[in-house]
Amino acid sequence: MRxxxxxxxxxxxxxxxxxxxxxxxxxxxxxxxxxxxxxxEYEGPALESLALYAAKSGQELxxxxxxxxxxxxxxxxxxxxxxxxxxxxxxxxxxxxxxKPLRWFTIGPxxxxxxxQKGRAREFYQWDVDLIGSSVPEADAEVIAVAVSFLxxxxxxxxxxxxxxxxxxxxxxxxxxxxxxxxxxxxxxxAIDKQEKMANQEWLAYLKEIGxxxxxxxxxxxxxxxxxxxxxxxxxxALFSTLKxxxxxxxxxxxxxxxxxxxxxTGTVFEARDxxxxxxxxxxxxxxxxxxxxxxxxxxxxxxxxxxxxxxxLQALLKKSNLWPKAKPAPARVLxxxxxxxxxxxxxxxxxxxxxxxxxxxxxxxxxxxxxxLKSADRQGIxxxxxLGPEEIAQQTVTLKNLASGQQEKIAQxxxxxxxx
Amino acid sequence: MRxxxxxxxxxxxxxxxxxxxxxxxxxxxxxxxxxxxxxxEYEGPALESLALYAAKSGQELxxxxxxxxxxxxxxxxxxxxxxxxxxxxxxxxxxxxxxKPLRWFTIGPxxxxxxxQKGRAREFYQWDVDLIGSSVPEADAEVIAVAVSFLxxxxxxxxxxxxxxxxxxxxxxxxxxxxxxxxxxxxxxxAIDKQEKMANQEWLAYLKEIGxxxxxxxxxxxxxxxxxxxxxxxxxxALFSTLKxxxxxxxxxxxxxxxxxxxxxTGTVFEARDxxxxxxxxxxxxxxxxxxxxxxxxxxxxxxxxxxxxxxxLQALLKKSNLWPKAKPAPARVLxxxxxxxxxxxxxxxxxxxxxxxxxxxxxxxxxxxxxxLKSADRQGIxxxxxLGPEEIAQQTVTLKNLASGQQEKIAQxxxxxxxx
Numbered sequence: 157m158r159x160x161x162x163x164x165x166x167x168x169x170x171x172x173x174x175x176x177x178x179x180x181x182x183x184x185x186x187x188x189x190x191x192x193x194x195x196x197e198y199e200g201p202a203l204e205s206l207a208l209y210a211a212k213s214g215q216e217l218x219x220x221x222x223x224x225x226x227x228x229x230x231x232x233x234x235x236x237x238x239x240x241x242x243x244x245x246x247x248x249x250x251x252x253x254x255x256k257p258l259r260w261f262t263i264g265p266x267x268x269x270x271x272x273q274k275g276r277a278r279e280f281y282q283w284d285v286d287l288i289g290s291s292v293p294e295a296d297a298e299v300i301a302v303a304v305s306f307l308x309x310x311x312x313x314x315x316x317x318x319x320x321x322x323x324x325x326x327x328x329x330x331x332x333x334x335x336x337x338x339x340x341x342x343x344x345x346x347a348i349d350k351q352e353k354m355a356n357q358e359w360l361a362y363l364k365e366i367g368x369x370x371x372x373x374x375x376x377x378x379x380x381x382x383x384x385x386x387x388x389x390x391x392x393x394a395l396f397s398t399l400k401x402x403x404x405x406x407x408x409x410x411x412x413x414x415x416x417x418x419x420x421x422t423g424t425v426f427e428a429r430d431x432x433x434x435x436x437x438x439x440x441x442x443x444x445x446x447x448x449x450x451x452x453x454x455x456x457x458x459x460x461x462x463x464x465x466x467x468x469x470l471q472a473l474l475k476k477s478n479l480w481p482k483a484k485p486a487p488a489r490v491l492x493x494x495x496x497x498x499x500x501x502x503x504x505x506x507x508x509x510x511x512x513x514x515x516x517x518x519x520x521x522x523x524x525x526x527x528x529x530l531k532s533a534d535r536q537g538i539x540x541x542x543x544l545g546p547e548e549i550a551q552q553t554v555t556l557k558n559l560a561s562g563q564q565e566k567i568a569q570x571x572x573x574x575x576x577x
Numbered sequence: 578m579r580x581x582x583x584x585x586x587x588x589x590x591x592x593x594x595x596x597x598x599x600x601x602x603x604x605x606x607x608x609x610x611x612x613x614x615x616x617x618e619y620e621g622p623a624l625e626s627l628a629l630y631a632a633k634s635g636q637e638l639x640x641x642x643x644x645x646x647x648x649x650x651x652x653x654x655x656x657x658x659x660x661x662x663x664x665x666x667x668x669x670x671x672x673x674x675x676x677k678p679l680r681w682f683t684i685g686p687x688x689x690x691x692x693x694q695k696g697r698a699r700e701f702y703q704w705d706v707d708l709i710g711s712s713v714p715e716a717d718a719e720v721i722a723v724a725v726s727f728l729x730x731x732x733x734x735x736x737x738x739x740x741x742x743x744x745x746x747x748x749x750x751x752x753x754x755x756x757x758x759x760x761x762x763x764x765x766x767x768a769i770d771k772q773e774k775m776a777n778q779e780w781l782a783y784l785k786e787i788g789x790x791x792x793x794x795x796x797x798x799x800x801x802x803x804x805x806x807x808x809x810x811x812x813x814x815a816l817f818s819t820l821k822x823x824x825x826x827x828x829x830x831x832x833x834x835x836x837x838x839x840x841x842x843t844g845t846v847f848e849a850r851d852x853x854x855x856x857x858x859x860x861x862x863x864x865x866x867x868x869x870x871x872x873x874x875x876x877x878x879x880x881x882x883x884x885x886x887x888x889x890x891l892q893a894l895l896k897k898s899n900l901w902p903k904a905k906p907a908p909a910r911v912l913x914x915x916x917x918x919x920x921x922x923x924x925x926x927x928x929x930x931x932x933x934x935x936x937x938x939x940x941x942x943x944x945x946x947x948x949x950x951l952k953s954a955d956r957q958g959i960x961x962x963x964x965l966g967p968e969e970i971a972q973q974t975v976t977l978k979n980l981a982s983g984q985q986e987k988i989a990q991x992x993x994x995x996x997x998x
Contacts, residue, residue: 161873162629162666165654168622170667173681176618192932194909194939194959197597201589201700202623202656202686203644208583223624225646225656228690233586235623235646235656245583246591255956257942260594265623269649279622290942294925298940305932401925403933452582488615504715504822511613511726512824518615519719521678521711535676538615 167270167278177483179281182310182467183263186283189306190261193298195285198260200242206232208241208451216417221268223278235267239284239464240420240447247288248453256289256457266466275436275469285441286462288448293391296424296443296461297398303428303439303463304404310470311479317438319404320411321396321426324442326389327379327412334375340367345415348380352413380413395424420444424461430473438473439465488518490540490576491533496523502549506542506569513573534559540576588691588699598904600702603731603888604684607704610727611682614719616706619681621663627653629662629872637838642689644699656688660705660885661841661868668709669874677710677878687887696857696890706862707883709869714812717845717864717882718819724849724860724884725825731891732900738859740825741832742817742847745863747810748800748833755796761788766836769801773834801834816845841865845882851894859894860886909939911961911997912954917944923970927963927990934994955980961997 164170171179187197203225209218223235236242239262247254263283270276285302287295300319307317324345331341343366351359363373385392392410399408408426416425425442429435441463449458474480492507494500503519510517518538520529526543533541543555543564554572557564567575585591592600608618624646630639644656657663660683668675684704691697706723708716721740728738745766752762764787772780784794806813813831820829829847837846846863850856862884869879895901913928915921924940931938939959941950947964954962964976964985975993978985988996 161669161871162626164666164670165622165624165626168624170622170670171620172667172671172675173617173619176620179620180618191907191909191937192935194912194937194957196594196906196908197601198594199592199597199600201586201591202688203586203589203700205583205586223646223648225644227644245585246593248582249585249591250593254593255953259939267623279624292942294921294940294942298942301929398922398925401922401929403926403929485617486612487617488612491615500715501819501822504819505824508722508822508824514613516612516615518680519715521713521715521719532676536615 165278167272167276169277169279173485174483177485178471178481179467181481181483182470183281183283185309186261186263186306186465189302189309190283190285192305193259193302195259195261195302198243198246198262199264200236200239200246200262202236202265203233204236204242204245206234208245209234209237217268221270223267223269237266237268238418239264239266239282240286240418240444240462241451243284243286243288243462244444244447244451244453244460247448247457248451251454251457254457257295258286258288260288261285275472277468281467283439283465283467284462285465286460288460288462289457290461291443291445291459293394293424294398295459296395297402299441299461299463300399300408300426301402301404303441303465304407306465307407307428307438310474312474312477314406316431316473316477317407317428318431319408319426319428320414321392321408321424322410322412322414323385323389323392323395323424324415324421325423326385326392327415329388330379330412331376334372334379336368336372342419344368344376346417348413348415349417382412383410385410385412391423416440416442418442420447420450422446426463428465434476435469435473438469439463484537486516487537488516489538490515490517490542491529491536491538492517492519492542493526493529493544494520494523495526495543495545499544499546499549503544506544506554506572509569510573510576513577515573515576530557530559542572586699588693588697590698590700594906595904598906599892599902600888602902602904603891604702604704606730607682607684607727607886610723610730611704611706613726614680614723616680616682616723619664619667619683620685621657621660621667621683623657623686624654625657625663625666627655629666630655630658638689642691644688644690658687658689659839660685660687660703661707661839661865661883662872664705664707664709664883665865665868665872665874665881668869668878669872672875672878675878678716679707679709681709682706696893698889702888704860704886704888705883706886707881709881709883710878711882712864712866712880714815714845715819716880717816718823720862720882720884721820721829721847722823722825724862724886725828727886728828728849728859731895733895733898735827737852737894737898738828738849739852740829740847740849741835742813742829742845743831743833743835744806744810744813744816744845745836745842746844747806747813748836750809751800751833752797755793755800757789757793763840765789765797767838769834769836770838803833804831806831806833812844837861837863839863841868841871843867847884849886855897856890856894859890860884905958907937908958909937910959911936911938911963912950912957912959913938913940913963914947914950914965915941915944916947916964916966920965920967920970924965927965927975927993930990931994931997934998936994936997951978951980963993 421442423443427440842863844864848861
């Protein structure tokens with residue numbers, strides 16, 4: 157074997173047609189669930205000024221994980237590590253022009269400089285769903301229902317996946333009750349987010365390090381173990397009640413340990429996890445009521461709720477659950493064979509006629525033996541073959557062969573397109 | 578108006594839902610023409626090692642136009658300025674595994690650091706169509722026919738666009754006849770490619786500068802003015818004859834001044850131009866029989882022909898020709914209104930039932946006056962509104978209003994989904 161001179165960049169992926177077929181299947185499911193709830197597709201640029209992320213996304217993402225380059229004028233640009241800041245910028249830029257609420261979604265690449273490992277890639281695709289301009293809990297519930305609609309559409313069930321929901325506002329109130337000051341609360345949110353990645357002792361030491369007393373640590377553990385909000389949070393009560401009305405009650409549960417890593421969340425936060433606990437979050441999101449204003453938009457446009465769902469974890473879970481389709485790239489419907497050089501142009505003209513009728517038609521390019529041409533169709537999954545020899549040309553017919561059944565019949569060229577439709 | 582704090586990066590584009598709808602229309606046309614000829618979709622990474630482009634794409638593209646960044650290990654990565662080197666790398670990497678010929682296409686972003694102006698952007702989308710593993714002229718013709726199929730599908734005609742075709746091999750033979758040495762021929766190809774961007778005097782001076790004698794310059798001008806290849810090139814004769822058999826004879830013409838800018842082309846080269854001469858090339862491509870081998874693939878896999886079509890010039894031409902669709906983002910089929918807080922959950926449940934039947938349904942989120950809710954549906958282009966008040970709830974009916982006709986009728990909730998389908 158020859159030495160391949162150039163390798164795929166580490167943490168990146170090639171999508172050969174077979175993998176692309178799976179990806180297209182997945183993205184189509186995402187689009188279908190978005191549209192079912194009236195969401196419209198948008199897209200933004202891959203590069204944004206680094207400052208846009210520095211404003212709100214949080215230090216870890218910006219300083220450690222973002223691919224940064226300088227343009228020829230020395231301005232730092234970031235390969236977007238996430239989409240929400242772009243969305244906020246786009247909304248802020250058209251302040252007053254867009255009719256609220258906005259229901260938008262997008263599917264596209266994001267880049268993060270992470271250690272490549274199971275469930276992670278440096279280039280991955282994310283589906284982002286956002287509802288901007290409404291702050292009622294029904295908006296939060298709707299966005300979560302879009303996520304559930306998608307999870308169900310790819311064959312997952314509430315036995316395999318749960319959406320764990322919390323409210324930063326609710327948690328904040330609880331943390332204030334144990335005398336944590338406002339400027340310590342964000343640190344505690346982050347600490348809670350990191351808990352599952354740390355050993356228990358390590359985590360307790362970390363809490364001490366950020367300034368919690370022994371009593372506060374005990375109280376915090378009590379808060380995080382309490383799975384019942386019902387006496388205390390009107391907001392969460394309304395949210396869970398609406399989720400039931402939207403038919404997704406089985407998929408959701410309250411979980412006070414969910415805080416999400418990004419700085420801009422203000423209220424509801426949620427993530428979908430596999431119940432077996434094998435994977436990272438399948439999707440995650442929350443309410444970000446200050447973000448649009450923070451990037452220059454109107455305060456009245458600023459209420460926002462949304463989530464992002466990456467393709468890497470999802471694909472791993474679907475493959476493990478035998479739900480990833482054995483999607484084959486859609487082949488042509490028919491292969492037109494070549495008898496010899498003298499009849500080549502007849503085959504070309506026939507293929508052209510079929511294409512003009514909208515029939516996906518491949519032509520064999522060489523004058524190989526018929527057997528080899530049939531084998532090529534079969535290997536590609538093309539179901540039908542048109543054979544056009546001197547006899548057929550003289551009679552203005554073709555021989556149409558069905559590769560699966562092996563049956564073949566002669567039919568008039570004028571009737572071929574109708575037959576193939 | 579408040580100051581927007583973060584601007585879109587220069588040379589980049591936002592796709593709000595309206596623009597995205599146009600883009601989706603365009604990409605769907607590209608996909609349809611590709612599939613009509615049996616081509617299958619693939620995708621590669623946005624970042625490749627810079628060395629991959631340095632190998633073959635040509636100095637101008639790599640040194641002046643490529644966005645470069647270093648990863649955290651100091652390796653130079655390029656944001657892909659074009660797709661063909663990625664394609665060649667992917668083919669080289671699976672040497673022996675892929676059944677030839679390959680008919681592949683892809684649509685995705687490319688990045689070039691160019692001065693933003695009409696018809697150019699630093700981030701643009703390109704449709705790439707390639708046929709790898711066949712060197713017969715019928716392969717070249719097929720790829721050109723895919724391009725024509727697409728141009729026709731968006732409403733263009735041979736009066737508006739011509740595909741100008743040349744052969745580097747044919748031109749090379751002609752240049753050898755005027756005693757140009759092999760190592761000067763590439764310089765002359767580039768000079769010919771630049772001719773239209775230069776004043777005539779400037780161009781003549783440039784030819785002198787790269788070492789052409791006065792006689793050679795005169796002879797070269799003669800070669801470039803001769804629109805007839807028919808006595809001399811079997812290859813071009815076969816190509817144009819096949820293009821006629823494929824029904825695209827009206828769209829193509831021989832043009833000895835076409836050489837294309839990239840270094841890796843070896844034979845047929847072509848580009849589509851608007852006949853009015855207003856725009857840059859709409860699409861361009863050619864045969865690259867050494868590229869796969871150059872990146873480490875098997876010589877037997879190396880025959881390749883393809884083209885790339887960018888979205889920016891194309892969109893400008895289609896808009897000028899009144900062919901760009903006034904595509905509106907697909908809205909939901911129906912809006913379910915909210916009567917008041919006491920009936921809210923009935924509306925949610927009804928919307929859920931409709932979605933379960935596959936009907937794209939938006940719910941109004943606030944308890945605004947009905948008029949305002951109807952206006953919102955109308956502004957979004959949602960054609961139907963479901964009104965659900967206490968009376969309807971008691972009767973298990975809904976009032977279905979058609980916004981275009983203004984007509985409304987009461988129907989049973991159980992019959993609503995069937996009615997909306």
